[in-house]
Amino acid sequence: MTLYIARRLVWTVVVVACVLAITFAVFYLLPAGDPALRFAGKNPTDTEIAAIHHRLGLDRPWYVQFGKFSKGFFVGDKYGWPGLGYTYAGQTSVKSLIIARAPRTLFLIAGASILWLLLGVSVGVLSAVKRRSPTDRLAMGFALFGISTPVFWLGLMALYIFWRQLGWTGGSGYVSPVDSITGFFSHMILPWIVLALLYAAFYARMTRNNLLETLGEDYIRTARAKGLSERKVIFKHGLRASLVPIVTMFGLDIALLVGGAIITESVFNLQGLGYLAINNALQQDLPVVLGVVLLASVAVALANLVVDILYAFIDPRVRYA
Amino acid sequence: MSPNSSAKLLDVRGLTVRFPTSDGVVQAVSDVSFSLERGETLGIGGESGSGKSVSNLAIMGLLNRNRAQVSGEVNFGGRDLLTIPSNDLRHIRGKDIAMVFQDPFACLHPMYRVGDQIAEAVTAHIDVGKAKAWERAEELLGRVGIPNAKSRARDYPHQFSGGMRQRAMIAMALVHNPDILICDEPTTALDVTVQAQIIDLIEDVKREFDIGVILVTHDLGVVAEVANSVMVMYAGRIMEYGPANEIFDRPQHPYAWGLLDSMPSVELRLEQLVPIEGSPPSLLSPPTGCPFHPRCRYRFEPCPTERPPLVAPAPEAHLDACHLPWETKVSEGAKRARSVAA
Numbered sequence: 001m002t003l004y005i006a007r008r009l010v011w012t013v014v015v016v017a018c019v020l021a022i023t024f025a026v027f028y029l030l031p032a033g034d035p036a037l038r039f040a041g042k043n044p045t046d047t048e049i050a051a052i053h054h055r056l057g058l059d060r061p062w063y064v065q066f067g068k069f070s071k072g073f074f075v076g077d078k079y080g081w082p083g084l085g086y087t088y089a090g091q092t093s094v095k096s097l098i099i100a101r102a103p104r105t106l107f108l109i110a111g112a113s114i115l116w117l118l119l120g121v122s123v124g125v126l127s128a129v130k131r132r133s134p135t136d137r138l139a140m141g142f143a144l145f146g147i148s149t150p151v152f153w154l155g156l157m158a159l160y161i162f163w164r165q166l167g168w169t170g171g172s173g174y175v176s177p178v179d180s181i182t183g184f185f186s187h188m189i190l191p192w193i194v195l196a197l198l199y200a201a202f203y204a205r206m207t208r209n210n211l212l213e214t215l216g217e218d219y220i221r222t223a224r225a226k227g228l229s230e231r232k233v234i235f236k237h238g239l240r241a242s243l244v245p246i247v248t249m250f251g252l253d254i255a256l257l258v259g260g261a262i263i264t265e266s267v268f269n270l271q272g273l274g275y276l277a278i279n280n281a282l283q284q285d286l287p288v289v290l291g292v293v294l295l296a297s298v299a300v301a302l303a304n305l306v307v308d309i310l311y312a313f314i315d316p317r318v319r320y321a
Numbered sequence: 322m323s324p325n326s327s328a329k330l331l332d333v334r335g336l337t338v339r340f341p342t343s344d345g346v347v348q349a350v351s352d353v354s355f356s357l358e359r360g361e362t363l364g365i366g367g368e369s370g371s372g373k374s375v376s377n378l379a380i381m382g383l384l385n386r387n388r389a390q391v392s393g394e395v396n397f398g399g400r401d402l403l404t405i406p407s408n409d410l411r412h413i414r415g416k417d418i419a420m421v422f423q424d425p426f427a428c429l430h431p432m433y434r435v436g437d438q439i440a441e442a443v444t445a446h447i448d449v450g451k452a453k454a455w456e457r458a459e460e461l462l463g464r465v466g467i468p469n470a471k472s473r474a475r476d477y478p479h480q481f482s483g484g485m486r487q488r489a490m491i492a493m494a495l496v497h498n499p500d501i502l503i504c505d506e507p508t509t510a511l512d513v514t515v516q517a518q519i520i521d522l523i524e525d526v527k528r529e530f531d532i533g534v535i536l537v538t539h540d541l542g543v544v545a546e547v548a549n550s551v552m553v554m555y556a557g558r559i560m561e562y563g564p565a566n567e568i569f570d571r572p573q574h575p576y577a578w579g580l581l582d583s584m585p586s587v588e589l590r591l592e593q594l595v596p597i598e599g600s601p602p603s604l605l606s607p608p609t610g611c612p613f614h615p616r617c618r619y620r621f622e623p624c625p626t627e628r629p630p631l632v633a634p635a636p637e638a639h640l641d642a643c644h645l646p647w648e649t650k651v652s653e654g655a656k657r658a659r660s661v662a663a
Contacts, residue, residue, distance in 0.1 A: 218428045219427065219428055219429055219430040221422065222422065222430070222438075222490070222493075223430070224383055224414070225383060225414055225419070225420045226414070227411050227412060227413075227416055227445045227446055228415075228441065229411065232445075240432055241430070241432060314432065315431070316431070316432060316479070317477070
């Protein structure tokens with residue numbers, strides 16, 4: 001098991017390095033304009049442009065730039081480890097920028113994922129057990145609504161109703177839990193619910209389908225034949241086998257949101273990592289984008305690792321394979 | 322098959338199972354009656370789709386109540402299992418009537434230890450601690466012939482061979498010393514050498530625990546070895562039912578003849594095997610008259626229109642459902658006589 005984890009960790013590093021190289025290549029080889037023009041003021045002279053190029057390191061060959069960036073990442077730079085360089089725009093540390101924004105996204109994901117897992121799995125189980133009943137139809141109707149409703153619309157509606165009209169929650173923007181714990185919750189509750197609804201709908205459908213499939217298995221008949229209560233048949237024997245694909249999805253969904261919760265972050269003006277990446281991509285601030293992409297790819301790779309380890313705990317056949 | 326009903330462990334009367342579907346009603350089992358005594362092995366034979374398994378699932382209450390309509394009577398311990406509350410039936414399942422299924426590879430939960438799954442059968446019906454239940458699981462795994470039962474109980478099903486899994490299923494069925502053990506094609510998925518071991522084990526267990534066994538199989542050879550009585554089913558109906566020695570010495574129904582003709586044995590060479598032409602009918606629209614008549618080489622004028630009742634055609638005969646005259650049944654049956662090992 002230890003060997004297995006070690007091997008997977010090595011692969012994780014390889015994958016992250018590849019992602020890094022690809023992102024760098026996309027920005028370097030397919031430039032949408034010269035980043036230096038942004039900082040050169042109106043009607044810059046060639047010497048001014050060249051000076052800025054030199055300051056940003058853009059006059060060096062691409063492999064030197066990439067080497068410098070990789071070196072900073074693996075051994076650290078003047079801002080410590082891992083070194084992510086500094087932004088073109090403000091000449092501030094990318095790492096500190098990410099550290100400032102990361103909690104917003106991580107809190108968003110944490111709250112939403114707990115909500116959608118609980119809601120999705122329980123609705124899915126209810127639906128499967130009461131198959132073809134009005135409860136099932138209602139639940140699947142809800143799931144269809146959740147899947148087909150755009151987050152930006154749902155988010156704006158939620159803000160309008162619960163903040164502007166009813167005044168039950170805080171509005172858009174982010175309040176740090178250090179400043180005000182109630183303010184934090186009242187500002188986060190809507191983003192959590194809105195983001196969770198979309199995923200809960202997917203999870204409800206997936207749980208229902210998996211569970212229905214599992215309940216048709218021979219070992220479920222065995223469980224009934226030995227006289228187990230229906231509750232045990234469904235929750236102990238049925239749900240356990242249905243969990244495997246759900247765990248996979250859960251790990252990947254969480255990881256993808258690290259850099260991908262952009263719409264939710266924008267609607268609620270949380271200014272998290274996704275927002276940071278988009279903003280800086282538009283301004284061709286390569287180091288910031290690289291930093292966020294790197295973080296997101298590490299998250300995906302680590303989530304994969306965790307999922308695989310969880311597999312081994314859920315399904316003994318994986319453990320001994 | 323004594324007329325004294327008090328000796329009967331299980332008495333099934335007029336069991337009928339219907340599955341309504343969008344294409345119409347599938348009548349999987351029609352008017353099936355039989356009984357089982359303590360110490361008896363009842364072999365139920367027939368092709369796939371003859372209603373053997375469905376009958377037993379109906380007895381156990383394991384058919385989905387939303388999809389299957391079950392009627393008739395299943396008398397066990399003075400109660401009709403088809404009408405008692407589902408929670409009472411649950412406590413009979415696995416405790417008084419236990420079941421072993423066809424495919425041991427699919428019947429054990431792949432994610433729980435074998436010992437856990439057996440221990441769970443213990444705690445499903447009696448209030449004992451987990452340690453006690455595990456002890457019982459280990460003891461029974463040893464009893465059904467699993468070497469190093471104590472350590473093997475901690476294994477997962479995929480670490481067991483097919484034969485061992487079927488032994489584990491039998492161990493699971495025995496935890497509460499049941500009255501009846503229903504074995505639904507227990508050897509079909511196993512190697513030939515293992516098949517004999519499992520059948521021997523079932524017989525051993527029957528004697529030791531003094532239980533009644535229902536052995537469902539499409540392989541009449543297996544039935545011939547161990548059954549005391551035999552029921553041959555076709556298209557959801559009983560074609561022939563009687564003591565095993567009579568059925569194998571003097572089979573009365575053309576379908577039983579067909580099954581015996583197509584049964585391989587040591588004496589017969591492959592080219593001497595005679596298959597039954599055609600395939601079993603759709604139960605959505607079964608043939609009129611005798612359900613077997615489209616495939617029957619002996620059919621004559623009444624067969625397509627009149628359904629033969631299940632009766633004894635002569636005082637010395639056992640039950641069959643066939644229009645043929647008794648003399649034909651005697652002469653044709655004698656040609657199929659097999660020496661029965663049991």
